[in-house]
Amino acid sequence: MATETPQEQKTEQHKLVGFTNAAMSAVTGEMVSTIAETGVKMVEMADDILQPETLSLLKALPEVAENLERTLMEVKRMEETGVLKSLMQLSDMAAAMKGAMTGPMVTDMAEKAIKGVELADSFVQLGAIDLVDGMLTAFHNAQEETKDKEPLSSMQLMKAVTQKETREGMTLMISFLQNLPKQLNK
Template sequence: MGTVVEYTPDQTMTKMKDFTNAALQAVTSEMVTETASKLVKMVEFADDVIQPETLELLKVLPDVSKSLEHALLEVKKLEENGTLNTLFQMVSMIQSMKSALTGPMVSDMMEKAVKGVEIADEMLQKGSLDLVAGMVTAFQEAKNERQEKEPMSLFQLIRSLSAKETREGMSLLLTFVQKLPKQIL
């Protein structure tokens, strides 16, 4: 073990002066310039950190860190099971498709979309929704009525033709079948 040497105040002051002189002689101008540059950078960084928006961000950071940690874990799962790679491939494909679209292609698609909207509007104006709803209701009622029954015999079918409702329905259906080719061909 070392021995402890006690100095008088004058001796301590002399030792301090000698140490300070030795340190000052060892310092080069490059060291002073570099130290000053680092000091300026530290002050600029401290000034950036002291900005109100940075301080607000630092206050919110603990609350956000849990959410961020959860999000990163989810992204890691997506990456591990290949979903993230698939998403990137889909984005790449969509970008390729988007860049391949030409003006005439977009115009053609818009024209078809407008025609579709016009047809839908015409169908609505002609009461197609009510007609379709009625057809669905009639079908459901017929299905419920025929449930767990044997099919009609030929005689029963012929006899059902004598009912006015049956003849009206069949007449409507036959007229529809006759008119259909003129409209679609």
């Protein structure tokens, strides 16, 4: 523009003034209002972004971007396979169950849980773990001993009854059967 003549500069200024006047004539009050609203929204958004919490999140984003991407890919995979939908349905069901529970229901469930723990403790105190382990081992050994064998004959049964181990086992079983009704009728 330094090489333009004063006449050319006036012509350019006249064109610029004409353009500005035409633009100002075309602008309506509604347009000005919309521009002002947009400007206010932009200032508010900039204010939100410039908050310390938002700035710290933006600064941390590069550090967690890879983990975030992996997490999003996993969520997408869960959604594609239907797992996410199932989890949502399960959580809805759990929320409905929680909402439907009353105080007495919770109390009753807690009492039953406590009784279950007490029963399990009684079993442990009575040596049930060792007893069950021994019973399972004895049953397994008996299965192995009788596998592919013919049942005992009458004479073999009579001979087995005379053996001390057989009599001990039978005595235990008879004592158990005699004590069972007493315990069940308590």
